[in-house]
Amino acid sequence: MKAVINRAHPLWLAHVLHRLSGLALALFLPLHFWVLSLALTDPARLDGFLALTDQTVVKLAEYGLVFLLAVHMFGGLRVMAMEFLPWTAPQKTLAAMASALSFLIATLFFLQAL
Amino acid sequence: MSMSTLAVTIERSAGGQTTFKVPAHDNQTVLDVVSWVQQNADPTLSYRFACRVGMCGSCAMMVNGVPRWTCRTHISKVLEGNAVTIGPLRNLPIIKDLAVDMDPFFDKWVAAEGVHHGALTRNDPIADIDESSAARVTANAGIECINCSVCYAACDTVTGNDAYLGPAALQRAWTLLNDAKDEGRVAILDAVSGVGGCHNCHSMGSCTHLCPNDLDPMTAIAGLKRETAKTVWKRGR
Numbered sequence: 001m002k003a004v005i006n007r008a009h010p011l012w013l014a015h016v017l018h019r020l021s022g023l024a025l026a027l028f029l030p031l032h033f034w035v036l037s038l039a040l041t042d043p044a045r046l047d048g049f050l051a052l053t054d055q056t057v058v059k060l061a062e063y064g065l066v067f068l069l070a071v072h073m074f075g076g077l078r079v080m081a082m083e084f085l086p087w088t089a090p091q092k093t094l095a096a097m098a099s100a101l102s103f104l105i106a107t108l109f110f111l112q113a114l
Numbered sequence: 115m116s117m118s119t120l121a122v123t124i125e126r127s128a129g130g131q132t133t134f135k136v137p138a139h140d141n142q143t144v145l146d147v148v149s150w151v152q153q154n155a156d157p158t159l160s161y162r163f164a165c166r167v168g169m170c171g172s173c174a175m176m177v178n179g180v181p182r183w184t185c186r187t188h189i190s191k192v193l194e195g196n197a198v199t200i201g202p203l204r205n206l207p208i209i210k211d212l213a214v215d216m217d218p219f220f221d222k223w224v225a226a227e228g229v230h231h232g233a234l235t236r237n238d239p240i241a242d243i244d245e246s247s248a249a250r251v252t253a254n255a256g257i258e259c260i261n262c263s264v265c266y267a268a269c270d271t272v273t274g275n276d277a278y279l280g281p282a283a284l285q286r287a288w289t290l291l292n293d294a295k296d297e298g299r300v301a302i303l304d305a306v307s308g309v310g311g312c313h314n315c316h317s318m319g320s321c322t323h324l325c326p327n328d329l330d331p332m333t334a335i336a337g338l339k340r341e342t343a344k345t346v347w348k349r350g351r
Contacts (some may be wrong), residue, residue: 002179003179006178006179006180007270007318007320009319009320009323010319010322011319011320011322011332012318012319012323013318014321015316015317072250079317080281082317082336083317083336083339084336084339085339085341085342086337086339088338
């Protein structure tokens with residue numbers, strides 16, 4: 001824990017968040033594809049599984065999943081912008097704010113559509 | 115123990131740690147504290163310093179697990195209660211107590227082509243340099259490095275990869291690449307695009323965060339990443 005506190009500056013935390021979300025998604029994806037494959041191999045079992053997704057716990061887990069995807073995507077865009085665009089620091093802050101804002105608006109739109 | 119006494123724990127190469135009671139003063143750097151221990155409590159304590167004013171880059175140590183230039187770090191900034199733990203710089207072999215072997219750090223400096231690649235002789239006129247040109251501004255941003263190795267000790271990528279050249283050496287390479295007087299472009303790009311080169315960097319930014327001279331090795335390394343990538347896309351140099 002002390003090792004984390006010693007390094008707790010925004011860039012390092014962003015790196016760790018990106019890395020951990022990537023690992024979590026890597027663990028999730030095989031499971032995800034397996035469930036999708038049930039549509040072909042065992043539709044009845046898939047329906048049973050989909051019924052589970054109405055539970056609050058699963059909805060919360062889905063929220064976590066969307067968070068992981070979002071944080072990993074923007075983490076990746078952040079790294080590419082930081083390393084491949086010779087921008088100044090304020091420009092990067094503006095770009096990050098613009099991305100965050102557009103993501104927020106898109107999410108609100110998505111939730112409205114549900 | 116009252117607040118007028120500091121509990122200074124020093125990591126020793128013989129194994130284990132020793133805690134010393136050191137008198138507290140209003141104006142006291144971490145290096146002052148280490149010197150007090152060596153001069154008054156334990157003359158066998160080994161450590162390294164020279165200028166005491168933040169120019170020579172020889173006194174860096176881990177202070178509460180964070181690499182710092184000890185001569186310019188006030189003890190009040192790092193005390194936890196009245197305690198502080200001081201250890202040898204990370205990522206470098208320990209010679210004894212707080213003195214580390216800086217050879218790997220300087221060897222990598224040279225391995226990253228951090229040497230002058232001149233094309234002129236002493237008989238040539240001195241080249242004119244436009245101080246306001248973009249390349250010169252970029253080069254100037256990195257020239258105040260004092261080789262203290264704080265960034266090297268801060269870097270988790272160095273910890274995980276012995277071959278990685280590290281922030282200081284790569285920043286030097288970037289500085290030389292942008293220096294109109296340096297003719298080593300091909301050699302530098304070769305050196306920094308190899309196994310231990312700039313593409314190992316994960317942009318964790320601890321180098322930039324902790325550089326005592328407020329330099330920005332992470333951005334310099336990003337510059338090297340762009341230049342080496344461009345070189346690949348151009349197919350041949």
